[in-house]
Amino acid sequence: MKKLISSKRVEFLQSLEDFRGYSDLTIKSYDEAIKEALDNVEIIEEDNATTINLMPYRIKISQLNPKTISKKLSAIRTFVKFLNDNNMKIFLKADESIKVAKTLPKPISHKHIIEALEHAEFYEKLVVTMLYTLGLRISELSSIRLNDISDKWVRVLGKGNKHRDVPLLHITKVLIDEYLSNNCPKIFLFEVNDERLSENSLRYTVNKVFKRVGLKVTPHQLRHSYATALLNGSAPIADVSELLGHSSMATTQIYTKLGSALKQQNYNKAHPLCGDEQC
Known part of the structure; x- marks a missing residue:
C-alpha cells in the first residue's frame, strides 16, 4: 500500500x-x-x-x-x-492540529490587480473583479446563484451555511450583465454543462490571469486585498467583519495589524529624516 x-x-x-x-x-x-x-x-x-x-x-x-x-x-x-x-x-x-502564531495576510496591491485585469479576457476579468470587489472565498463565488444577484447586492452563502448581503459595485454589475447577455446559465452564475463550475476551475482562472504579469496570486489573496483596502479606507471594522462573513471580529483584526504595518512602511519611505539606515 x-x-x-x-x-x-x-x-x-x-x-x-x-x-x-x-x-x-x-x-x-x-x-x-x-x-x-x-x-x-x-x-x-x-x-x-x-x-x-x-x-x-x-x-x-x-x-x-x-x-x-x-x-x-x-x-x-x-x-x-x-x-x-x-x-x-x-x-x-494522530492528526491533531497544533497552534501557531497568526501571520499577516499578503494582499495584492491595487496597481498589480489593475495591471492583471488589463491582460485578462472578459470571463477572467469578471472572476477576478468579483473576488476583489466582493471579498469572496472561492467556495462562495462558485456557489452564487442567479437569484442571489440583485441590482445593488449579492447574497452570499458563507461558512456554516450562513447568508450575508454584500454591496455590488456598479462596475461589477455591468460585467455580470454583459456576461449574462452572452451566456445562458440556468441556476448558478458560473456553470459548465448545466452544473456549477468547480472551485478548482475558478482558482485556475485566477492563477492564469496573474501569471501573465509574472505574479503568483491565489483567490484568497484577493479577499485579503478587499479587506485591507476597506480598512485602510477607514471602513468600520464591524462592517468589514460582517462583509467578510467572519464569525468573530477577532478574525478581522489581523487586517488592522496589516494596515498599521503598511502605514509604518509608507511613513518610513515618506519622511525626509527616515533614511534606509535610520528607520
Missing part, C-alpha cells in the same frame, strides 16, 4: 501546479514533507480501508518550530484528501 500511495505523489504535485497555481518552491516543500512522512508513518490496512498513523512522524519532527510542523502536516492532509477524492479510502490517525 505504501508503494501505491507513493506512486500517486507525482499526480498530486502536478495538480498543485495546474489547479492551485502553487509556486515551484511550495510544491517542492509539499513533496519533501510527503516523502519524509511516508518514510516514518505507520500504515495499517484493515476492513477495506487504510489508516495512516502519523504519530511516529510527529515524534520525528517534534523538535521543529510549530509553524514548520503545521505546514508539514497540512501538506500531508492535502495529499490524503487528494487520494480520497481519487477513490482511495484512507484515514489519518
Whole structure:
C-alpha cells in the first residue's frame, strides 16, 4: 500500500501546479514533507480501508518550530484528501492540529490587480473583479446563484451555511450583465454543462490571469486585498467583519495589524529624516 500511495505523489504535485497555481518552491516543500512522512508513518490496512498513523512522524519532527510542523502536516492532509477524492479510502490517525502564531495576510496591491485585469479576457476579468470587489472565498463565488444577484447586492452563502448581503459595485454589475447577455446559465452564475463550475476551475482562472504579469496570486489573496483596502479606507471594522462573513471580529483584526504595518512602511519611505539606515 505504501508503494501505491507513493506512486500517486507525482499526480498530486502536478495538480498543485495546474489547479492551485502553487509556486515551484511550495510544491517542492509539499513533496519533501510527503516523502519524509511516508518514510516514518505507520500504515495499517484493515476492513477495506487504510489508516495512516502519523504519530511516529510527529515524534520525528517534534523538535521543529510549530509553524514548520503545521505546514508539514497540512501538506500531508492535502495529499490524503487528494487520494480520497481519487477513490482511495484512507484515514489519518494522530492528526491533531497544533497552534501557531497568526501571520499577516499578503494582499495584492491595487496597481498589480489593475495591471492583471488589463491582460485578462472578459470571463477572467469578471472572476477576478468579483473576488476583489466582493471579498469572496472561492467556495462562495462558485456557489452564487442567479437569484442571489440583485441590482445593488449579492447574497452570499458563507461558512456554516450562513447568508450575508454584500454591496455590488456598479462596475461589477455591468460585467455580470454583459456576461449574462452572452451566456445562458440556468441556476448558478458560473456553470459548465448545466452544473456549477468547480472551485478548482475558478482558482485556475485566477492563477492564469496573474501569471501573465509574472505574479503568483491565489483567490484568497484577493479577499485579503478587499479587506485591507476597506480598512485602510477607514471602513468600520464591524462592517468589514460582517462583509467578510467572519464569525468573530477577532478574525478581522489581523487586517488592522496589516494596515498599521503598511502605514509604518509608507511613513518610513515618506519622511525626509527616515533614511534606509535610520528607520
